[in-house]
Amino acid sequence: MTRPALVMGAVAYAPKVITIWEGFKAWFAGQGLGFDYVLYSNYEAQVEAQFAGEVDIAWNSPLAWVRAGRMARSRGVSVEAVAMRNTDRDLRSVIVVRADSPLQTLDDLRGRTLGVGAIDSPQATLIPLHHLRAAGLAGGRDFAVRRFDVLSGKHGDHIGGERDAAVALLAGEVDACCMIDGNHLAFGLDGTLPAGSTRVLATTEPYDHCNFTTSPGAPADAVARFVELLLAMRWDDQAVRPLMYLEGVRQWKPGRVSGYPQLETAVDEAAFYGPDGAILDADYHY
Amino acid sequence: MPTITIDALGLDEGGLLLVRRALAELPAGAALTVRGAGPQWATHLGAWAREQGHEMAMRAGPDGAEAVLTRGPWAEGRWLGAMATGRSTLGPGEEPAARADPAWGLAARGATVEAGSPPIAFGLSARDEVWAVTAGELYAQAAAGQWDPQTAIDWDAPFDLPPAIEAAVAQVMTYLIENENAALVVPARHLGQVHPHYREVQQALALQCADEARHIEVFTRRLGLRGHAPMLSTAGGQASLHSLLQAPDFSTATFLLSVLGEGSFITLLTFLQAHAPDPVTRRICRLAARDEARHVAFGMAHLEHRLAAQAGYRTQLQAAVEQRHEALAPTAGLNEEVFDALVLLAAGELTPEAVARGHAAVQQMKADMAAGRRARLLRLGFEHEEARRLSDLHTRNFM
Ligand SMILES: [Fe+2]
Numbered sequence: 001m002t003r004p005a006l007v008m009g010a011v012a013y014a015p016k017v018i019t020i021w022e023g024f025k026a027w028f029a030g031q032g033l034g035f036d037y038v039l040y041s042n043y044e045a046q047v048e049a050q051f052a053g054e055v056d057i058a059w060n061s062p063l064a065w066v067r068a069g070r071m072a073r074s075r076g077v078s079v080e081a082v083a084m085r086n087t088d089r090d091l092r093s094v095i096v097v098r099a100d101s102p103l104q105t106l107d108d109l110r111g112r113t114l115g116v117g118a119i120d121s122p123q124a125t126l127i128p129l130h131h132l133r134a135a136g137l138a139g140g141r142d143f144a145v146r147r148f149d150v151l152s153g154k155h156g157d158h159i160g161g162e163r164d165a166a167v168a169l170l171a172g173e174v175d176a177c178c179m180i181d182g183n184h185l186a187f188g189l190d191g192t193l194p195a196g197s198t199r200v201l202a203t204t205e206p207y208d209h210c211n212f213t214t215s216p217g218a219p220a221d222a223v224a225r226f227v228e229l230l231l232a233m234r235w236d237d238q239a240v241r242p243l244m245y246l247e248g249v250r251q252w253k254p255g256r257v258s259g260y261p262q263l264e265t266a267v268d269e270a271a272f273y274g275p276d277g278a279i280l281d282a283d284y285h286y
Numbered sequence: 287m288p289t290i291t292i293d294a295l296g297l298d299e300g301g302l303l304l305v306r307r308a309l310a311e312l313p314a315g316a317a318l319t320v321r322g323a324g325p326q327w328a329t330h331l332g333a334w335a336r337e338q339g340h341e342m343a344m345r346a347g348p349d350g351a352e353a354v355l356t357r358g359p360w361a362e363g364r365w366l367g368a369m370a371t372g373r374s375t376l377g378p379g380e381e382p383a384a385r386a387d388p389a390w391g392l393a394a395r396g397a398t399v400e401a402g403s404p405p406i407a408f409g410l411s412a413r414d415e416v417w418a419v420t421a422g423e424l425y426a427q428a429a430a431g432q433w434d435p436q437t438a439i440d441w442d443a444p445f446d447l448p449p450a451i452e453a454a455v456a457q458v459m460t461y462l463i464e465n466e467n468a469a470l471v472v473p474a475r476h477l478g479q480v481h482p483h484y485r486e487v488q489q490a491l492a493l494q495c496a497d498e499a500r501h502i503e504v505f506t507r508r509l510g511l512r513g514h515a516p517m518l519s520t521a522g523g524q525a526s527l528h529s530l531l532q533a534p535d536f537s538t539a540t541f542l543l544s545v546l547g548e549g550s551f552i553t554l555l556t557f558l559q560a561h562a563p564d565p566v567t568r569r570i571c572r573l574a575a576r577d578e579a580r581h582v583a584f585g586m587a588h589l590e591h592r593l594a595a596q597a598g599y600r601t602q603l604q605a606a607v608e609q610r611h612e613a614l615a616p617t618a619g620l621n622e623e624v625f626d627a628l629v630l631l632a633a634g635e636l637t638p639e640a641v642a643r644g645h646a647a648v649q650q651m652k653a654d655m656a657a658g659r660r661a662r663l664l665r666l667g668f669e670h671e672e673a674r675r676l677s678d679l680h681t682r683n684f685m
């Protein structure tokens with residue numbers, strides 16, 4: 001069997017991933033790009049596959065991007081962030097308390113319990129913990145960390161950890177919890193956190209989310225064509241709109257790497273990956 | 287630049303509605319200033335704008351920070367290539383679309399349907415295969431004419447019949463119920479296939495089914511009113527009704543069931559009303575006959591439309607009557623027990639003189655049925671001779 005022009009890796013964090021990529025595969029074929037995808041159960045396997053030559057490009061979480069970059073640098077090869085969703089830019093996470101909580105400042109968190117998301121969630125664990133550390137508060141030392149681990153290895157793509165932490169917050173099991181700003185709104189709208197029941201204690205600096213990361217030695221022409229087609233994809237084209245809707249994107253944008261330094265620091269502080277991309281956290285199972 | 291103030295209203299408390307409505311009035315690329323006073327409004331607005339693809343920037347306003355939202359083009363994009371689906375209310379002489387697009391799906395007629403909506407297969411999606419000019423009117427009459435079996439009939443009205451007469455009533459009711467079952471199942475099978483674009487037809491058929499459900503109820507209740515069990519159902523009777531289920535399309539089924547069958551059935555119900563031995567039977571036959579008149583009217587209106595649109599369809603109707611006649615030839619026709627029961631009801635007692643009267647009355651009823659069928663066939667434009675021939679080929683089972 002001949003290999004298609006471009007093979008992409010994606011993580012199967014939900015059943016819709018198949019719908020999305022089967023749909024895009026057919027659309028790319030219609031545009032003359034031979035494209036196929038391989039599903040991985042976790043981002044660690046996917047990034048390793050990028051270096052084993054299994055895939056030419058990967059639809060990576062921000063944490064997977066960090067790891068791919070570290071592995072590339074340590075091996076003297078290069079990977080590139082070539083495209084992302086409009087919705088991947090400038091996210092913020094919030095640290096939330098109950099509306100009637102005595103906590104008014106980050107410092108009030110001392111001696112309290114913070115609910116975070118999955119161990120590998122940039123938005124609900126790593127970045128909020130970094131934000132607190134920058135304010136002089138270290139998890140485990142100044143406050144207790146309670147993890148709401150849902151689907152480790154999927155880098156927090158599954159919203160379940162954030163939701164479980166929010167429910168625990170309302171139940172009084174934790175004093176504060178972390179989530180993406182958009183999920184705070186979504187939990188208010190869907191009733192998980194009734195409007196007015198919580199208060200935002202702190203908001204992180206903006207950061208970027210997923211990107212398409214090329215593998216070392218990826219075929220440049222096919223990658224260029226892939227990016228060109230992505231950027232040309234239009235929300236008003238009914239052939240792709242349902243897929244874009246499922247993927248949570250209105251418009252594909254060129255990749256940029258300016259939104260990841262915060263996570264790089266967070267990863268070092270948490271000793272999650274080594275400088276070469278090795279997995280350091282012994283509690284991380286996927 | 288337009289400005290809205292959401293005050294302390296949270297975006298998760300309805301504030302989004304105000305923002306969405308204000309943005310909807312702006313063209314893509316135009317900006318809206320949003321001022322809020324709630325604790326998280328700016329965080330939430332930023333998250334929402336990012337998800338929706340609107341640009342947002344914060345700046346200092348007269349009363350603290352305010353957001354400037356620039357409307358993205360996405361909302362328009364969604365409605366590009368959207369489908370128009372006709373007019374909700376039809377003016378005088380106006381007809382719905384000749385073909386209803388499967389992609390219009392279940393949308394209200396007249397709605398703007400987003401491109402990419404899933405096509406829904408409706409077997410009856412061509413106007414001339416279902417339409418009746420008076421469908422809307424007949425639906426309205428039916429809606430106004432619905433009666434409650436519990437209150438429309440005095441079930442406690444006193445009467446006491448000799449056992450032979452009560453048994454005759456039970457046999458006739460047994461027969462009526464199986465006919466009503468057919469009258470319910472035939473339109474019901476077509477109803478689910480009618481494209482909702484032909485709303486008036488859908489509605490008329492739905493109430494026709496509701497009518498038949500009531501008929502089944504009242505005949506069943508009268509049957510058991512004095513403790514009688516249902517009686518005999520014959521192979522010939524069921525074969526006749528079965529052939530209605532096998533009609534090749536909606537128009538033919540409607541022709542056989544409504545124009546020929548229910549038309550004859552009205553004559554039967556009128557006969558029963560005249561010869562009913564008790565007030566309950568009289569009343570339910572009267573109420574049912576009133577409903578049946580609408581069913582016949584719909585059938586006539588549909589066939590008039592179909593034949594006007596497609597004159598050659600007449601041949602198919604002729605063939606359907608002939609085929610049904612051939613198919614039913616080896617069967618016994620009207621149940622003897624039903625025939626005897628009708629004679630007995632018209633006679634009122636088992637004396638030779640009375641039975642002679644009853645027999646003559648049933649013969650007259652059959653002649654009236656045939657005359658009615660001929661009149662309706664003439665109205666549909668069949669030639670005199672042909673109308674007589676087709677009327678005579680109609681099932682001996684009446685329906
Ligand atoms: Fe009926």
Ligand SMILES: [Fe+2]
Nearest residue numbers: 469548578581
């Ligand atoms: Fe009827």
